[in-house]
Amino acid sequence: MDENQLQAKKIQNRWLVVIAAVILELALGAIYAWSTFASYLKTEESWTSSETQWVFSAGTLALAIAVIFAGKLNEKFGPQKLIILSAIVTGSGYILGGILPLRPISIILTVGLIGGAGIGIAYALPISVCSKWFPDKKGLVTGLGMAGFGTGSLIWQYLLQGVFYDAVGISWTFIIYGICFIIMIMFSYFFIYNPPEGYTVAGYDPSLAKNASDTMEEVNYERKEMLKMPQFYFLFYTLMVGSGAGLMVIGISKIWSQQVLIRLEYENAAAIATFAAAVIYPLFNGLGRIVMGWFSDKIGWKLSIIIMDSVQAITFFLMAILVRSPATLYIGMAIIAFNYGANFTVFPMATGGVFGRKYLSANYGWVFFSFGIGAIFGPPLGGYFNDINLQVTAFIISGISLVIGVLLTFLIKQPKKPSSN
Incomplete structure (x- = not known):
């Protein structure tokens, strides 16, 4: 058989x-x-908040860098080989984290850098593969895939809090998680592969572009060409502030909203704030990826970015008013989480829409690197404003940054010079 x-x-x-x-x-x-x-490392192992933050920052940065290299490797070797590599690297990072002493440096290196790199190797593969299988529903299927990433924390937090921590402790939880990651990632190996050459979907007409900024299907730009275009930097900035601002506000919203609700004499203020951060946020983070993915199929990625970032900016400006009752807090957190998650569905569509989909996995890696930059600066800035009790200032800065992103999105036009591909 050939x-x-x-x-x-x-x-x-x-x-x-x-x-x-x-x-x-x-x-x-x-x-x-x-x-x-x-939270467990702070209470049980006497870690500082800064030390715990460094693990997350290291993991996020490693993830963003790995996505860049994985995109190029995906073009050369295909997604299945990268899935195997991701399973080995991700699982090894968490297993080693459980074996080694629970010290900041060892966890930063294992769970942070190694685990984050393993996650980044496979993170963008569904974006590329699903869009090839579903040229007629690129946004929807990308959103469905990415929703798993946004809501996965619900499962792992529940297992940690409700099952593993009391039974086996943190070290063994790292090991068990590492084994689970290997099994789950390897399962996807059998189904995530590119369609055959010439694959088409009956009834799909690629010439029906959703907005004027989409390239025609046959126009594709490689990384070197993309990095010379202003459209790339407009997208880079807009995703950076969309993700960074979201992380900044989300990082301080739990503590700040709890403080406000205490001042308003809500006896269960801590439970209300925890529910907003631990349940409302991940649920709507995942929902935003699905809904805005479907929405971008209908109205195009450009209008989707303008709408979601405009709504996000308004919500940030109104946060001081929204945190006045449990209901308004939940509404505010739901909107922020929804729009934050939507970034990771709409921006792959924008990257493909502007620069073509032939090199999407490699090109989106460079656009996605903006998330790593946003993750480095967003949470620490939020922590700074929280420490000096100027949380509202963080919301206002975030809102202004998003307004600039909306204005830049209006300027994104279809590249004038077609590639020689």
């Missing part, structure tokens, strides 16, 4: 690719459960 026959035999229900992508991203989304680990 290669073409083998590839043709591989065509099965394309929704299996999406289901595997969700399972893959559920494993990778464990990085968002770090705050629960951090």
Whole structure:
């Protein structure tokens, strides 16, 4: 049986690719459960807040850098080899974290850098693969896959708090998580692969672009060309502030909202703030990825960014008013989480829309690196404003940054010079 026959035999229900992508991203989304680990390390191992933050920052930066290299490797070797590598690296990072002493330097190196790099190796693969299987529903299926990453923390936090911590402690939880990640990531190996050459979807017309900034399907730009274009830097800035501002506000909203509710004499202020951060946030983080993915299929990525960042900016400006009761707090947190999560569905669509989809996995790695920059500066700035009791200032700065991003998005036009590809 030749290669073409083998590839043709591989065509099965394309929704299996999406289901595997969700399972893959559920494993990778464990990085968002770090705050629960951090709380135990602070109380049981006497870590400082700064030390716990460094683990998350190291993991996020390693993730963002790994996405860049993985995008290029995906073009050369295909997604399945990278899935194997991700399973080994991610699992090893957490297992080593459980074996070594629970010291900041060892956890930064293992769970942070190694685990974060393993997550980054596979993180963007569903974006590339699903968009190829679903050229007619790129936004929706990308959102479904990415929703696993946004909501995965619910599972891992629950297991840590409700099962593993009391039973086996933190070290063994790291080991068990590492084994689970290996199994879940390897499961996706059997379903996440590129469609055969020439694969088409009946009834799909690629010439029906959703907005004037989309390239035609046959126009593709490589990384070197993309990095010379202002469109790349507009997208880079807008994702950086969208993710960084979201992380800044989310990082301080729990403590700040609890303080406000205490002043308003809510006896269960701590429980209300915890529910907003631990349940409302991850649920709407995942929901935003699905809904805005579907929405971007309907109205295009450009208008989607303008709408979600405008709403996000208004919400930040109004946060001081919203945190006045449990209901308004939940509404505010839901909107922020929804729009924060939507970034990671809409911006892959924007990258493909502007620079073409042939090199999407490599090109989006460079756009996604802005998330790493935002994650480095956002949470520490939020912590600074929280320490000096100027939380509202953080909200206002975030809102202004997003308004600038909206203005830049209006300026993004289709590149004038087609690639020679």
